[in-house]
Amino acid sequence: MSGRTTALTPPADAGPPVRHPEAPAPGEIIGSHYEYCFGCGGGVAHGLHLETRAGEGVNVTAEFTVREAHQGAPGLAHGGVLATALDETLGSLGWMLRVIAVTGRLETDFLRPVPVGTELHLTAEAVAVHRRKIYCTATGRIGGPDGPVAVHANAMFVEVKIDHFIDNGRKEEIQAVMADPDQVKVARAFEVNP
Numbered sequence: 001m002s003g004r005t006t007a008l009t010p011p012a013d014a015g016p017p018v019r020h021p022e023a024p025a026p027g028e029i030i031g032s033h034y035e036y037c038f039g040c041g042g043g044v045a046h047g048l049h050l051e052t053r054a055g056e057g058v059n060v061t062a063e064f065t066v067r068e069a070h071q072g073a074p075g076l077a078h079g080g081v082l083a084t085a086l087d088e089t090l091g092s093l094g095w096m097l098r099v100i101a102v103t104g105r106l107e108t109d110f111l112r113p114v115p116v117g118t119e120l121h122l123t124a125e126a127v128a129v130h131r132r133k134i135y136c137t138a139t140g141r142i143g144g145p146d147g148p149v150a151v152h153a154n155a156m157f158v159e160v161k162i163d164h165f166i167d168n169g170r171k172e173e174i175q176a177v178m179a180d181p182d183q184v185k186v187a188r189a190f191e192v193n194p
């Protein structure tokens, strides 16, 4: 037995997430962490170009417009793309906690089909922290912040060190990032709060 559980319910001794005192101010745009991130990077033509803003608690909001390149069935968003949008929004919670964390588990409910052209309004919130594990949820609504829920996810992110990326990423991209004279950009690529 590895001790790993598939449950996304925080254990009884989990604590509440704590908004870091230096987290981005409520309403502040968090911005892309890496130009070539499929979720938020401006350098990926068919990417999601998600723009995330800090919330008042340990939460964020984001928007994403479904385009032709994101189809699964004719005229409808691909489920994997919608899961990516949830995953990317959840990933931004690290800025609110000021930790580096990656998705360990992502469980998605697809509640309504999402047509091409739809603006999906996303929210994500951390609900509990247990050791390195961050339990969180995300929701995507159609057309507006109060629109009908199309997708919902429960997730568990795991806090990692920067070595997670340096040791595992392909050398070309790691070296290119590290060589950037803009140290803030270097730090952001790994979602380290500069």
Ligand SMILES: CCCCCCCCCC(=O)SCCNC(=O)CCNC(=O)[C@H](O)C(C)(C)COP(=O)(O)OP(=O)(O)OC[C@H]1O[C@@H](n2cnc3c(N)ncnc32)[C@H](O)[C@@H]1OP(=O)(O)O
Binding pocket: 003, 004, 005, 006, 007, 033, 039, 087, 088, 090, 091, 092, 101, 102, 103, 104, 105, 130, 131, 132, 133, 156, 158, 160, 165, 189, 190, 191
């Ligand atoms: C640079 C910016 C990066 C983020 C950008 C935003 C993008 C959006 C977010 C992403 O998509 S990140 C990319 C997708 N995720 C990954 O690539 C992660 C791949 N997986 C791993 O690297 C490792 O499996 C992982 C770091 C998640 C865990 O490995 P570790 O060896 O560091 O931890 P360990 O296995 O000891 O687990 C730590 C705790 O988490 C638990 N755990 C880990 N993975 C789990 C899992 N999948 N399900 C349930 N529990 C899990 C594990 O049981 C344990 O619980 P306890 O503290 O209670 O003992």
